[in-house]
Amino acid sequence: MERNPVGKLLLFGATGDLAKRMLLPSLYGLHADGLLPAGLTITGSARGDLDDEAFRAVTRKALDEFLPDDRKDEAALSSFLDRIFFQPVDLSDQSTFQALADKIGDVSGGLAIYLSTAPSLFEPAVKGLQSVGLAGDTVRIGLEKPLGYDLESSREINDTVASVFPEDRIFRIDHYLGKETVQNILALRFGNSMFEPIWNAQGIDNVQITIAETVGLEDRAGYYEGAGALRDMVANHMLQLVALIAMEPPALYDGTAIRDEKAKVFRSLRQISPDEVRQNTVTGQYEEGAVGGKVVRGYDDELGYDSGVETFVAIKAHIDNWRWQGVPFYLRTGKRMAKRRSEIAIQFKPVPHSMFSGRGGLLQPNTLIIRLQPEEYVQLLVMTKEPGLDREGLRLREVPLNLSLDAEFAGKRRRIAYERLLLDLIEDDQTLFVRRDEVEAQWKWIDAIRAGWTANQIKPKHYAAGTWGPAGAIALTERDNVTWQDD
Numbered sequence: 001m002e003r004n005p006v007g008k009l010l011l012f013g014a015t016g017d018l019a020k021r022m023l024l025p026s027l028y029g030l031h032a033d034g035l036l037p038a039g040l041t042i043t044g045s046a047r048g049d050l051d052d053e054a055f056r057a058v059t060r061k062a063l064d065e066f067l068p069d070d071r072k073d074e075a076a077l078s079s080f081l082d083r084i085f086f087q088p089v090d091l092s093d094q095s096t097f098q099a100l101a102d103k104i105g106d107v108s109g110g111l112a113i114y115l116s117t118a119p120s121l122f123e124p125a126v127k128g129l130q131s132v133g134l135a136g137d138t139v140r141i142g143l144e145k146p147l148g149y150d151l152e153s154s155r156e157i158n159d160t161v162a163s164v165f166p167e168d169r170i171f172r173i174d175h176y177l178g179k180e181t182v183q184n185i186l187a188l189r190f191g192n193s194m195f196e197p198i199w200n201a202q203g204i205d206n207v208q209i210t211i212a213e214t215v216g217l218e219d220r221a222g223y224y225e226g227a228g229a230l231r232d233m234v235a236n237h238m239l240q241l242v243a244l245i246a247m248e249p250p251a252l253y254d255g256t257a258i259r260d261e262k263a264k265v266f267r268s269l270r271q272i273s274p275d276e277v278r279q280n281t282v283t284g285q286y287e288e289g290a291v292g293g294k295v296v297r298g299y300d301d302e303l304g305y306d307s308g309v310e311t312f313v314a315i316k317a318h319i320d321n322w323r324w325q326g327v328p329f330y331l332r333t334g335k336r337m338a339k340r341r342s343e344i345a346i347q348f349k350p351v352p353h354s355m356f357s358g359r360g361g362l363l364q365p366n367t368l369i370i371r372l373q374p375e376e377y378v379q380l381l382v383m384t385k386e387p388g389l390d391r392e393g394l395r396l397r398e399v400p401l402n403l404s405l406d407a408e409f410a411g412k413r414r415r416i417a418y419e420r421l422l423l424d425l426i427e428d429d430q431t432l433f434v435r436r437d438e439v440e441a442q443w444k445w446i447d448a449i450r451a452g453w454t455a456n457q458i459k460p461k462h463y464a465a466g467t468w469g470p471a472g473a474i475a476l477t478e479r480d481n482v483t484w485q486d487d
Contacts, residue, residue, distance in 0.1 A: 004428040005037040006110030006140070010100075012125065013116035014044025014055065014086070017219075018144070020062035022175075023116065026418040028063055031083065032076040035423060043085045043104060055086030091121045094128050101132035108138055112425050116144040122157055126164040135164045142171040142425045142433075145236055149226060150450070151443040158436050171425050172434040176237040178417030181376045181405065183432070185244045185344075186253070188370070188378065195368075196249070198348065200323045205365060206482050208330045208345040209241050212337040214291050216465075217302045228309045230283075233333040235446045239266065240434070241344060242329055246319050255430035259438065266441035270318040277452030282461070282472040284312035286336040289465030296336060296465045310460040311335045314473040315449070316480075330477055332484065336465035342372035345485035356394055364398045369485065376405040376414075 009027075013019055030036045044055050059081060063072070087103040089096045104111065111134065115125055122143070129135045143161065148154030161170055176182055189195055198204070211233055217224060224232065243262035250257035272280050285307070287298035300306050312334030319329065346368040354363050369379040379400045386395040424432055452458075461470040468474075468486060477484055 004110070005040075005426055006112045006138075006428075007037065007040060008104060008107060008109070008111045009040060009042045009426060010104060010111060010113045010134075011042060011044045011116070012089075012091070012114065013046060013144075015046040015048065015050070015058060016116060018116050019044070020058075021066050022416060022418045023114070023422065024059050024062050025066050026416045026422050028067065028077070028080050029071065029415065029419050030423055031080045032071065032073060036083075037426065040083060040426070041085060042083050043087060045087050045089045045100060047090050048088055050086050050088060052085050056081045056084050059084055089128075091117065091125050091128065094124070094131060097128040097132045097134075101134055104134065107134065107136065111139045113139065113141045114144070114422070114425065115141060119146060119148060119153075119157055123160045126161055130164045139165075140169040140171060140425065140428065141165050142173055142421075144173050146227065146231070147172060147439055148443065149231055151440060151447050154439055154443045158439070162436075167436060168430070170436075171430060172436075172439060173421055174236050174240055174434050175417045175421065176240060176372075177432040177434075178420040179372060180414065181370060181372045181378075182241070182244065184378070184405070185241075185370060186258075189245075190249055201325050201327050203348055204327055205347045205349045206328050206330060206480070207242075207245060208347070208477075208482075208485050209238055209245075209332070209343075210345075210485070211238060211333040211342045212339060212468075213333075213335045214337060214340045214466075216286070216296060216299065216336050221303060224311075225303070225307060225309055229311055229313045229333055229335070230446060230449065234313060234315065234331060235442055236434075238331050238333060239269075239442045239445070242269075242317070242319075242331070243438075245344060245346070246324055246329075248323070253431070255433070258431055259435045263435065263437050263441065264321075265319060266438055266445070268319045268321040268324075269441070269445045270320050271445065271448045272315075272317075272452060273448070274452040274455040277449060277456060277458065280316040280476075281449055281452070281458075282312075282314040282470060282476050283310040283453065283458060284334065284463045284470040284473070285309070285460035286311050286334070286465045287462045289336065289467065291336055291466040298462075298465065299336075308459055312337075312460070312463060312469045312473070314469065314476050316476055328480060328482070330482070330484070332469065332473060334463075334469050338466055338468050338486075340374055343485070344370040344372075346370075347482070347485075356396060363396065367485065378403045378405070 011019065011023060027042060063077060085103065087100045089100050115122065117125065126135065148157050189199060243265040246265045247261040250261050285299050289296060299311050314332040317329040317331060348366045350365040351363060363383055367381040371377045379402050381398050381400055383396050384399050386397050388395060421432060461472060463470040
């Protein structure tokens with residue numbers, strides 16, 4: 001594809017946790033591998049009185065802490081720091097932007113801006129950038145989530161950014177789309193002839209998507225209280241996974257074709273009405289329990305007061321189109337769960353007739369498992385004959401066919417998701433970024449669920465930390481004779 005790299009990168013929120021843990025190490029990784037454009041400068045910005053040398057010291061400390069030892073190379077570190085500059089800006093004070101423009105200088109060679117700030121600061125940020133000439137035709141902007149907390153606030157943010165930047169220069173970031181295994185969904189589906197003929201309601205019984213965390217609040221209490229599991233995980237990461245699983249084959253691997261097909265999926269998501277919300281959703285909040293053999297406090301205890309915010313949600317969703325009519329998509333995400341796991345399980349329909357009888361006759365439907373983390377692999381569960389003389393009939397057993405991406409590509413370095421996304425921002429490839437119509441269709445669906453919870457006065461059910469959530473999540477699937485893929 002044609003690439004259009006910029007000559008300068010501006011990173012807002014450059015002293016924040018995300019920058020230190022992910023963004024700066026990712027940029028260093030790209031630099032060390034010779035993937036950044038020659039001469040690209042990286043200017044960090046945040047509130048505070050740092051100068052260039054002080055920010056280079058902050059950057060060096062972050063790289064020392066968060067880079068793996070085998071990636072630390074003194075020559076590469078030194079030359080990377082030569083790219084680094086800093087200019088303090090108070091986004092709420094428009095008068096501070098002129099000094100930033102003076103520091104950045106000429107942007108005719110292209111400028112990419114990464115806005116890693118609270119959404120409440122997006123408007124003053126883009127207005128300030130526009131006021132000093134840092135929003136012209138050679139400038140593109142990346143927006144870190146969350147992009148609002150409902151459809152209305154999302155539209156306000158999108159309108160604000162669109163008043164300064166056109167859609168083809170806006171890069172909305174969902175870091176899940178930068179994961180290798182997530183991109184592998186497209187390769188698996190559309191690069192192999194065996195799957196697509198049965199990738200539909202005739203061949204698939206159900207789809208399960210689980211994103212389970214063992215951690216609690218950590219340092220995100222302020223954010224999480226205003227979000228909850230539905231807004232934090234389902235509204236972006238999980239629905240993006242749904243779209244990649246359910247989308248029609250794009251004509252080309254490019255940003256327009258792929259995002260067109262994803263948007264069609266979101267428009268086909270069946271709205272869950274207030275009358276259906278009890279039957280199709282489960283919400284929970286963790287209480288005291290044991291995780292990894294250690295006793296942990298409940299959500300309210302960590303918070304310091306009683307809260308009605310959900311830390312777990314399970315949903316039965318449907319996509320009303322020709323390909324997926326009648327196929328349930330079960331979504332489940334939560335904190336303080338039994339295991340850390342992100343995976344997709346595609347359960348195919350059983351064979352129409354079993355010729356096996358007796359002890360060998362218990363056939364299991366084939367299941368395709370795509371594990372995103374902590375390991376990365378694709379696994380197909382198939383039935384096979386156990387060794388033996390079969391005096392009492394064939395004995396069958398389910399066994400996995402494994403493709404371990406970690407093992408198969410052992411010689412390849414596993415990259416941070418942000419490395420791919422930052423490079424695509426720098427080179428002007430929007431394929432793995434989220435378009436406005438996608439975001440707003442997702443929020444419309446999420447808002448309907450929240451409205452149903454409010455109308456029915458649904459409160460989160462407690463579940464013990466270290467489990468797979470409230471009992472209602474099990475009932476959600478077992479009413480359909482389906483069991484969550486928990487092995």
